[in-house]
Every structure is written in C-alpha cells, then in structure tokens.
Amino acid sequence: MKQSIIVALSAVLLSSAALTGTATAAPQCDYTGDDEAGDTEDFAQSRHLEGKFGATVTVWNGCYKVQHLQNGKFVTEYYDPDSEQRVF
Numbered sequence: 805m806k807q808s809i810i811v812a813l814s815a816v817l818l819s820s821a822a823l824t825g826t827a828t829a830a831p832q833c834d835y836t837g838d839d840e841a842g843d844t845e846d847f848a849q850s851r852h853l854e855g856k857f858g859a860t861v862t863v864w865n866g867c868y869k870v871q872h873l874q875n876g877k878f879v880t881e882y883y884d885p886d887s888e889q890r891v892f
C-alpha cells in the first residue's frame with residue numbers, strides 16, 4: 805500500500821513538473837578571459853552585487869552566471885562578458 809502511494813505521488817509530481825516546465829535554449833557567450841576570479845569579481849562590483857546576501861558570479865557556458873536574492877527568491881541571470889548585457 806505504501807509503495808503504491810509513493811509511486812502515484814511520484815507520477816503526479818513528475819507530470820506536474822513536466823507541464824509547468826518550459827524548454828529554453830541555454831545561453832551561450834564567448835568568455836575568453838584568463839583571470840576568471842578577477843573578472844567575475846570586477847563584474848560583481850560593476851553590478852553592485854558585492855556584500856549582498858547570496859549573490860554569486862561565476863562563468864558558465866561562456867557567460868557570467870549571476871545568482872542573487874530578489875524578493876525572497878533566488879534569481880539566475882546570464883550576461884555577456886564583453887558587452888555586460890543580459891542575455892537570459
């Protein structure tokens with residue numbers, strides 16, 4: 805009985821995740837820097853992210869991946885490292 809309930813609940817959760825999820829292409833940029841730590845720190849300073857709780861900047865798929873807390877939720881944004889424009 806427990807096993808069938810778990811299986812049914814898993815199926816419901818997976819189907820609801822499939823219905824609410826949207827397929828989007830991953831952003832791609834052209835990060836060519838040789839000092840990733842320094843570059844991400846400079847970008848964080850230019851966006852005034854230093855010192856903000858939970859804010860991180862990393863290089864992901866050639867883009868700056870910015871994660872920060874906004875209205876009580878973590879938000880992920882991607883920026884082109886050359887233009888510093890948001891790409892996703």
